[in-house]
Amino acid sequence: MRHLPVLGHLGARADIAAVSRPQYRRLVWLASWFAKGYPRSTGHRAATALSPLVPTPMFALAKGQRELRLDLFRGLALWLIYIDHVSPDLLTWATIRNYGFSDAAEIFIFISGFTAALVYGRATFEAGFVIGTARVLRRVWQIYTTHLLLFLVLMAEIAFVITVSERPAFYIQEMEVGEFFKQPGSEMIQALLLRFRPLNMDVLPLYVVLMAFLPLVLLLARLHKDLPLAASVALYILTLRYDLHLSTHPDGFWSFNPYAWQLLFVFGAWCALGGGKRLSPILNSRGVLWAAVAYLGAAFFVTMTWYFPSLESLIPGWLLRLIYPINKADFDVLRFAHFLALAFVALRFVPAGWTGLQSSWAKPLIVCGQYSLQIFALGVALSFAGYALLTELDAGVLLHAVVGVGGIAILYAVATVFTWYKWAMSGRERAETPTSKLTTQSA
Secondary structure, rough: OOOOOOOOOOHHHHHHHHHHHHHHHHHHHHHHHHHHOOOOHHHHHHHHOOOOOOOOOOOOOOOOOOOOOHHHHHHOOOOOOHHHEEEEOOOHOOOHHOOOOHHHHHHHHHHHHHHHHHHHHHHHHHHHHHHHHHHHHHHHHHHHHHHHHHHHHHHHHHHHHHHOOOHHHHHHOOOOOOOHHHHHHHHHHHHOOOOOOOOOHHHHHHHHHHHOOOOHHHHHHHHHHOOOHHHHHHHHHHHHHHHHOOEEOOEEEEEOOOHHHHHHHHHHHHHHHHHHHHHHHHHHHHHHHHHHHHHHHHHHHHHHHOOOOOHHOOOOHHHHHHOOOOOOOOOOHEEEEHHHHHHHHHHHHHOOOHHHHOOOOOOOHHHOOOOOHHHHHHHHHHHHHHHHHHHHHOOOHHHHHHHHHHHHHHHHHHHHHHHHHHHHHHHHHHHOOOOHHHHHOOO
């Protein structure tokens, strides 16, 4: 269930510091190249076009409007995450992880930032900073408690599997829970502090931290529409330069460094607060589209060298030294660029108002995407159960496919139940609401 060395856990923070330095140099090199090649007159016009103060950002969506593309791609990310976890060595060839630098985690974090800014940004600007912050913190609490419940369920699954399996040590080492079974009391405290967690439980702690700082992002957006993104880029550069990170128990580090991954979350929030509309000329540019396609093709070729080493001889040595290592923990700039290229291409082929969003095949993805927190937690729990089953049976391709499709069917079925429950409760609430109040609300 592990990632490739260049993409996943690297073992020690000292290694990450060494990794960050080439990434920092690449970032500086790209910045200097851009500064030399970007026309001064264009930069001047862009700077003067920005108003100094924007009291209320121009949201990407009108009040009450729902963007089904967000639900579609978030549902897709949830399915891909499940597949990557349940069959990391086989079914992942059907996901995006093995064909480029980024994977489903980028999609999930970006859309989380986008939707969070839409929902809580509007509440903050309309009801005030205190009320908006209170609503954000309530969401943080929901994510935190979901993480704890998922932790308990996953540990119960692991405990059951190691009691019935003939190779319990394998699962203990694979899921990184050896310390927990040695001293569960102290490890539970560390779990409450988000400093201890089994494998594949890194996204929700990251989500907790990023959401907790959303009020600050919204406050900066109130001062200037581009200030949150500027501050986020500055923090990202400082993270690479000075190796900022959070530690885990007993001697590890967060495999999704919040100091670095905040760039993607804030970028999503910035797009929701009007930045996406200002990027529309770029999105509509044919040259940018072809540049994105070219980058995706280059990334695909590089990733193929990981599985077919003979292809690496076709890449110049100086380029290999420039791009490697591609660090996931500190959200390598190449991963960010790959995600942007994917997003550009996806938005060109799935435009707003696309009729395919109303089709029957898109409905399962959209419904799962509308209950992202619940479906994500269920997917992680199901993925270990499926992984243990496939491992114990030494399963072939057919059973891998059955477990993959069956798990996705369960995710969709549960999301459908949530949808029905929401519909049923809203109907009951309408029935219990006085007619006079309904008339007022409709007006």
